[in-house]
Amino acid sequence: MEEIKNTINTEEINKFSQLADEWWKIDGKFKTLHKFNPIRLKFIIDQTITIFNCDHKNELPLKGIKILDIGCGGGLLSEPLSRLGAEVTGVDAAENNIKAASIHAKKENLEINYINGDIDSLNPDEKFDIILNMEVIEHVDNTDYFMKSCCDRVRSNGLIFMATINKTLFSLIFAKYMAEYVLGFLPKGTHDWNKFLSPEEIYAFLIKNQFNVRETLGVNYNPIKNNWSISSNKSNTTINKLTHYNVLFKRSLKKISFIISYNGISP
DSSP, X not given: OOOOOOOOOHHHHHHHHTTGGGTTOTTSTTHHHHHHHHHHHHHHHHHHHHHTTOOTTSSSTTTTOEEEEETOTTTTTHHHHHHTTOEEEEEESOHHHHHHHHHHHHHTTOOOEEEESOGGGSOTTOOXXXXXXXXXXXXXXXXXXXXXXXXXXXXXXXXXXXXXXXOSHHHIIIIIIIIIIISOSSOTTSOOGXXXXXXXXXXXXXXXXXXXXXXXXXXXXXXXXXXXXXXXXXXXXXXHHOOEEEEEEEOOSSOOEEEEEEEEEOO
8 A cells, every 4th residue: 555645734734824924923823832932942952952962152052953843834943043053944834934934034134944845845865963843743644654754854863852732631621722712822723632642642653763752841831820831740640631742852873762841731
């Protein structure tokens, strides 16, 4: 049976294309993502500097690091990483997102290679030190092939960071209905709960591609204070309640590991 290779979900792409003008509006429809961005960005930068032994005192500590930002949207992660010296490629299947990202990067005098398409639009022989797969997997089709494609493009000793939403009753109530229809933190219809994945499902994809867990962190959202914070509680109970998790995978010739942080709404 021929392997299905298309990972683009047209309905999802059309949905985000209509929101392309909102990416850089701090109080716009992506305001929750703007609130969350500093925490996920710090996580990415800190782990990258540690694992690649970068000079954190350098003005451009990520110089020489080659990064692929899959589903880059308007470039909320691509831009700050580029400012730190990384060589960034951003790919997104929504043409309007790439246009918005390119225009904003030009205004900021940043050289970022933005490409309209999916991961298979890239040169199959091109490898990256880091792949960012942040809030993407719940919006694609053929997740098994998608994950394999991501893993295949990581250099030895490279990293994959991931973020997605845990498939629990808690996430259905808070990350879907409360966030989209009651509190208005996200545009209505942003997520399809049926496409959410549990940590165990993510583990299975990555174990199949020779990755395993390195560390787990918790991140909670407090709707009263309207802020995100790292949780010191790493119990299974807390993790099961959390609605969102980030994953960092490390690929090595001899040792393979990854780091996971879970983000959610405080009960």
